[in-house]
Amino acid sequence: MCDFPDRSRPKTLNPGSLLLNVSRYSRPRQWGLLLLLSAVLAFVFLSVHLPGALMLGPMVAAIVFGVSRSNIRVHRLPFGFSQGIVGCMVAQALTPSVLYAFWQRGLLFVSLVVAIIVFNCALGWLLSRSKIFPGTTAVWGLLPGAASSMVIMAEAYGADVRLVAFIQYLRVVMVGFLASGVAHFSLHHALPGKEFLWFPRFSPLELGETIAIVLAGMGIGSLFRIPGGMLLIPLIAGSVMQAAGMISIVLPGWLLAGAYLCIGWMVGLRFQRDVLLSVARLIPRTIVVLLVVIGFCGFLGFLLNRFLGVDPLTAYLATSPGGVDAVAIIAAAANVKIGFVMAMQLSRMMMVVLVGPVFSKWVANRVPATGV
Template identity: 45%
Template structure:
């Protein structure tokens, strides 16, 4: 019944061949990305493919990116972050550790408190809101939410929609703060002269590092192992990371497609009735993190967009792409994001499980009084 309703022909994409769907996806990605670039939107090459993925998947397309296909892309993103990070990243932590510690803990506490309040207010069924606003890895939080009886589909929508919203808000903050694209004035060289040996070494690092990270089975290991190895190799002068613009554009597109293609029609239909509440939850978390960013501006003297990206609850890979496309202190942003990523992986699931148990216990205790 509902299954058949959801799969009524929708016109131009449903029932078409995979070749046509891939052609449409690439064409829409180029179109959206080019238009957003003309508007000066940060990370247009990420957001364009993301929107294209939503259009194709929401129109009944069946394209999916397998985890194996995305592994080397995570390696490329790790190489990009390694190139952006200073060789003195340890010194960066050493000098600013009170700021990083306060910022990281504030984001984790803010998301926990907000999730707890949303559960108590019964904004969404059960503990769904708690998992949806958690700043941990989206896949991990979705699986844990399902194990605790939450609506895993709504959690997935909240997690991936928040990534899109973070990027959109970043564009607004960039315009307001005057920290738009750093390459707008200059013509973009898509196919520069290449240093072939550094490029081959970079590709080898991206592939081997990502495969090792996947084999170690740690969250986002493909990106993290490559990132750490890249920082070490660059610091000792053993590697010069070479990433031409066209290669980064492909990597950005894969990251955007990975997010956008998850917004399938059944998932969107399932979330439609709760969409206002989902948006409210996501905006509340973004606003809470924005408040922490305002404190960073006052205390650490960083610019507003740097502070926003450093504390934003988007994915580390998408935040890295936005930071690379904007006039921000990339070192500060990525140092804060990496510190929070490690902290969230260490204590985030434990804290979320604790809050979920407490919320479930309270709900069970209050159930006899419910109508």
Template identity: 40%
Template sequence: MSAPNPPLTSSGQALRWLALSLSAAVAGQALHAVEVPAGLFLGPMLVAIVFGVCGAGLRLHKNVFRFGQGCVGLLVAHTMTWSVLMSLATSWHIMLLATVLTVCLSALVGLGTVRFGGIPGHTAAWGTAPGAASAMVAMAEDYGADSRLVATMQYVRVVCVVMVGALVSHLLGATTGVSQAIANAAVASHGNLVLGIGVILAGVAAGAFLPAGALLVPLLLGAALQLAGLLTITLPSELLAFGYGAIGCYIGLRFDRETLRYVWRRLPSMIIGALVLIMLCAGLAGLLAALTGADFLSMYLATSPGGLDAMAIIAVETHSDAGLVLAMQTLRLFGVILTGAFLARQIIRLTAPAAPRQEERDRPV
């Protein structure tokens, strides 16, 4: 085992943060300039992965990540109108069906990962669950799973989902561009901007207690204030770019050298499992789009397995049905949280040897 790196001085750490910030900004702006969907998010994420794997030893504070989620939530709230809400209300049965099928597909992929990928059942059960990665890792630790493997499986899938989502959006010819909320920011009133930031900060506070609360609270509160005529949602492009970059860097920095070394032999199985789940969900999206008449890209983003905030970013930038995407992603998030323990037990029961099954059965819920 190699000796640990000496602790960084404050100036050395500041220089690394500066290098990360500049590199992430340049990468994000470069991808955005060539109209890569969610380029402002994707560029910083890829740069942060490189920094993490190269041993930079940086960790972004969770509240910065939550602030970024709040920016995305408020931006999506801008798309919420009474007509959008009525459309979502009439499609509740489709969203429920898609949620159930996506959860079942993830459980099926979890079984396959155990059978053919050599990953322990209790780890695969949580690692393939298509919910909020942080929530799945926390719940997995409570049930005795290997949190490093679970976290890596979750974030590998998020990276795969984002990369494939951006590619699919590009291949389908989706146009990218900033929201009208950004375009109007220059003429926005100071009061609206202050109130909007207050809504984002409320989400940051809620994120400590509610799964994905940093995104959902600004979404719900911002939409309510907008529908009531109390808030005109505006976000300066610089603020939104910072929010996108914060989410991307937080995810990317989770991939450090130690974790990569630990999971290296299992990494191919994780990537294959993530891609198989993405393809199954894409097939489900095609079927639902054909049945409902919705456009394929919106349905694809809505059924993509995980990465609620990332899918929201891509949906907004490609002018997809952001309301449908967020509604289905949120419904699945809570569905996974409520059924995660049950599905994990079933995967463990189906994959564990006969002797350990009683031990798993006796584990408290």
């Protein structure tokens, strides 16, 4: 007697089975395909004049590979080097006049950053208390920055570490695309902030000095475990040494493009299929909550524009809730006051690193036990 398949019972469909599985390819082939897809998407974004295209294209490509079970990862050393390159890029824009303006408006920056931190922690506490997110996950996930510190502290409090990391990196992706979109459709985007030259003439000595600053930042930041040190140290050292006339920072386009590519891959590959499946039911509410956070920061940008006369695009990018490297890349490609943008972004980053974890811990301790 022949056995025939039982067609009376419907087959159970696994949503994950519908996605491509690229892990069957060798790692060199995965890197090659990722590079190809990144180049195609970057070209598409460049063709529509999307600011930050050289980062956003690779980021989208990496997300595609991440959800397709890719087992490749960006090593921390090239990522740290890329952050240092972005730090030097920002240092080029931090002229003495910009630093003086930052000193004059320091109280304003601190006030805005405190408002952002308080709002995010209060929102996290409310979401945790209302059980919209499990335990204290929202408290750690919504702080705008210091992602690695938040993940470590969240684990100590028994929060869902995967969800905390997902919220943190989804914020970076959403801010990156929304900021780029705003810049694209802004009336200011027609005049680029700086021409992007792939192969400019430069002094090999000056390029060597720039790379030496980046490598020194990597070494010091890693040795002393300074949060964000691989970006901050080259930024501070580069701006001080450039202002003193000791060096001239040189960043050819091909070097910047490589740094943008690496940062885009680092963020995108965080979106692994197993993580997305484990938090699938929370994705819609996470997007809504992050839009609320971005909207609040946009409101602060509106206040900057309304009462201080800061142009809308500069104000929006300045108050965007991270990541610093992504906003820096987008600001460099748009017609904005990048010094003002980065002064505000760095104020946020340093405040979040210094007081954010302590404040989040204080809030998490006040989440009722029934919400855990």
